[in-house]
Amino acid sequence: MKILILNESRHTGLHAHTEKRCAVSPSTVSKLVRKGLVVFIEKGAGLLSHYNDSEFESAGATLIDTADEIASEIDVLACVNAPNKLMVSTLPAHTVVIGHLDPFFQKSLVNQFAESNITALSVEMIPRSSRAQKMDALSSQASLAGYVMVMKAASRLPSILPMMMTPSGTIKPAKVFVIGAGVAGLQAIATAKRLGANVLAYDTRPVVAEQVESLGGKFLNVDIGETGQTKDGYAKELTDEQKAILAEAQKEAIQSSDIVITTAQLFGRKPPLLISKDTLSTMKPGSVVVDMAALSGGNVEGSSPGETVKINDVCVIGTGNWSEEVSRAATDMYANNIYNLLDEFIKDDPPAFQLSFDDDILAASVITHDGKVTNQLLIKSYEGA
Structure with missing residues (x-):
């Protein structure tokens, strides 16, 4: 199972500012590798959160010059912010995309996820339940x-x-x-x-x-x-x-x-x-x-x-x-949120993301799957727009 981490300072995506955070830390890379995942990281991904490439490499990640080298082969794309439309167009069907996707205000991007048959998980939609606390990125960053x-x-x-x-x-x-x-x-x-x-x-x-x-x-x-x-x-x-x-x-x-x-x-x-x-x-x-x-x-x-x-x-x-x-602290907290989410839902040997809409966390946070928008709150919001 292959996971890609972007250098988001290069990919402005839907937001014009230069992102300083990263979706993983060296610590969470080590844990993902131990779970059997192959972690690809764009060079420089952690520099603005004060993590050097060598730290990620020592943790077991494979460094790449650009996301284009591996994008067509990955299973999971973990981001801080939503990827831009060009990046989405390079992803294979059934890729799981995880990040702050801002779905209520990014209808065209959400539709692109659906049309591309991508499973998009918006961390803003993770419910505030006891079980989901360790994955609640919205709360960790708000704190x-x-x-x-x-x-x-x-x-x-x-x-x-x-x-x-x-x-x-x-x-x-x-x-x-x-x-x-x-x-x-x-x-x-x-x-x-x-x-x-x-x-x-x-x-x-x-x-x-x-x-x-x-x-x-x-x-x-x-x-x-x-x-x-x-x-x-x-x-x-x-x-x-x-x-x-x-x-x-x-x-x-x-x-x-x-x-x-x-x-x-x-x-x-x-x-x-x-x-x-x-x-x-x-x-x-x-x-x-x-x-x-x-x-x-x-x-x-x-x-x-x-x-x-x-x-x-x-x-x-x-x-x-x-x-x-406080980009280093923010990266550490967000990276832990992402690891805990993956740890909860990546099962079996070889590892695979287990998607079940019977699970309350996935039912709330997965917004597109199998070629359509799946979240009822979003569907109602788009219909009323």
């Missing part, structure tokens, strides 16, 4: 994003996060407000608290209040009526009336904060607008806002995808690709 966003904000703030008492006077701790207490938000809360800030957080799911408080943060209670979460643990979309009530309730918290971090994203849909320019104008000069969702539509009015901008002397960070800022 790193929460850490990175706090560090970026701290580096831009013209003050410090912890209280400091000196003979020259006392500096009060910074106030950090985190909107959204999912995986990224909780890590942002924990990181800001460890750095000594006073942390306030809000989420539309009251059930997470206990998690926020367990990390040392305070939870902002706002009565906007019935909210809750989906079966996969995502926040449900609010009505326009609920959004208006929430915006007004959060305004005071935003005004008094030194740092605001927004992490609200809706699975398969455009993220909600949480902070208007009018609200930004009420913040203290030098305040910092980090918009986690800037690349996909933005939580903050005026945030610029991939950039840091000033709005009324407030620094608004929308650079995105957060986990890549």
